[in-house]
Amino acid sequence: MLRLIYTTTAVQRKNVGASGPEKYTEAFIKKQIEEFNLGKRHLANMMGEDPETFTQEDIDRAIAYLFPSGLFDEQARPMMKHPREIFPEQRKIQWGEDGRPFHFLFYTGKQSYYSLMHETYEKLLNVEKYQDQLIAQDLPLQKEKRNLAGSRWLTKIELEEMLLEKLSDDDYSRFIQLLQKLTDLPCSDIEEKYIQKFSKELPVQMQKVVIEPLQYDEQGVAFSTGEGRRKTARATAVVYDNGTGKMTVNGKDILHYFPVLQDREQLLFPFQFLGRIGKHDAVCTVSGGGRSAQAGAIRLACAKALRSFVTEKEVEFMRQAGLLTVDPRVKERKKPGQEGARRKFTWKKR
Amino acid sequence: MAVPRLLRAAAPRLYSTVLVPAPATATAPVATQPSDDKLLSEPLSHPDFFNVKELFTLKDLFDARVHLGHKKGCRHRFMEPYIFGCRLDQDIIDLEQTMQHLQLALNFTAHIAYRKGIILFISRKRQFCHLVECTARACGEYAHTRYWQGGLLTNAHIQFGAGVRLPDLIVFLSSLNNVFQTHVAVRDAAKMNIPTVGVVDTNCNPSLITYPIPGNDDSPSAVELYCKLFRMTIIRAKDKRRQSEAVEELRRKAEGN
Secondary structure, three states: OOOOOOOOOHHHHHOOOHHHHOOOOOOHHHHHHHHHHHHHHHHHHHOOOOHHOOOHHHHHHHHHHHHOOOOOOOOHOOOOOOHHHHOOOOEEEEOOOOOOOOOOHHOOHHHHHHHHHHHHHHHHHHHHHHHHHHHOOOOOOOOOOOOEEEEEEOOOOHHHHHHHOOOOOHHHHHHHHHHHHHHHHHOHOOOOOOOOOEHHHHHOOOOOOOOOOOOOOOOOEEEEEEEEEEEEEEEEEEEOOOOOOOEEEOEEEEHHOOOHHHHHHHHHHHHHHHOOOOOOOOEEEOOOOOHHHHHHHHHHHHHHHHHHHHHHHHHHHHHHHOOOOOOOOOOOOOOOOOOOOOOOOOOOOO | OOOOOOOOOOOOOOOOOOOOOOOOOOOOOOOHHHHHHHHOOOOOOOOOOOOOHHHHHHHHHOOOOOOOOHHHHOOHHHHHHHEEEOOEEEEEEEHHHHHHHHHHHHHHHHHHHEEEEEEEEEEEOOHHHHHHHHHHHHHOOOOEEOOOOOOOOOHHHHHHHOOOOOEEEEEEEEEEEOOOEEEHHHHHHHHHOOOEEEOOOOOOOOHHHHHHEEOOOOHHHHHHHHHHHHHHHHHHHHHHHHHHHHHHHHHHHHHHO
């Protein structure tokens, strides 16, 4: 006797979220690569260029020309790139035709991570064995000073990219601890190559500022230029050697240009700090800003120019005194709903 | 005063030498030709086709300290049949029974390896994690000595992908996990109809394990001995299979001519 089985459409509906991110088969990626290559040749013909020597930059230029877009986001504009760059690398099927997995740690779930731990532990055991051999032969254990400040371990994201697997924070920290343990052993130089796979060099932190050398004008007097800014004022200063302490700003003497004592003090501060008050002449040009801002800008410009006349130690002293740092304070903008940058409107209780 | 014998020694289970392994998910290779049938049925006619008895002697087990158990206070009730006695509060495992159990277990493993089954080694002892993984790699089989994620066997289709093949045998080199409770895989294997072989110490529960091997699982020498024995049986069984297949090939070619 037949019985009607009632099913709802809810059962037949696919749970899109549960299937995870979209998986691309090898065949699909191959087809995409073929289409890309074909499209590249068509594009080259359209632009009138040689299909053989059509590089990625040419493709980008051609697409920007044929499909001009005013969108701000670079990722949203039309692009034509090799499929390997667009589709993220994915895991292929992990087992063969008879069902046997390829990797011996497949059933752990995180095979690449655990095989990495296994390998690292094996290196650790190797190093310990080598150490034991050296001790047995009464040879000294070497300890070369490795520069610890120059390198860092891979970050969690970089490691995930390397292994193509998701890691938890705990897993990552365990791996780094194991690597650290390996590097801390005295004879770990044997496995240096393996350790270098997981360390990256840190970029040089302090960029050495190049101090310009002195220039000489027609009379043989040494001089040096410097630029400075403060708020909206921009200044350039030329400081001459063998001078009497005269300073000119925009063609006028400082007594005329800066009637206020405070501004003149600001100008003289670099010279006073180095003890070279009567020894240098300065010719400055300045524009923009107000009275105080212009004074600050010229001060910075003179200090920068004086660097060339002075030893490195004194340059360091100047830097610590704050003579060589650009003052970052600028006028803060006014915000809507407030009277000024910080001042709020009068608060009325009712 | 003679130490009273702890219950009568349990006779090892003597059903037919091989429990036919039920394939869990994907179909195992189906034998279509009569020669394949012969290939698979011939080992079943002998009680010890792979001659595993010669791989170990009682003295080897004794030298590897397999007979040493835990203290009397740690003793599990179900292990009492396998214990020979107790000396200065430490339990001593009966090596005669261990020999019989070990022979059955190794024989079973050999048959599984002969039929190209997947064998998974499990041990949660951190000391022997590396050793067990190396053994598994040397045999060409699989190992899991790390944290066991809940649904590895029971939720395999979702965790690994559709069409995954589960292990056909699970070998426990230590059936406890790091908190001294029975490893979850024992129960999961029983749920998924996967036979298990396990080394059970005096503080372990041997109930759900198909082929228990009462013995020490803490000493390095004992664990190295077990690894060596399993490795040798599996390699021997695989070699035997390759030989038999080669012989069949030649015979079929001769008949064809």
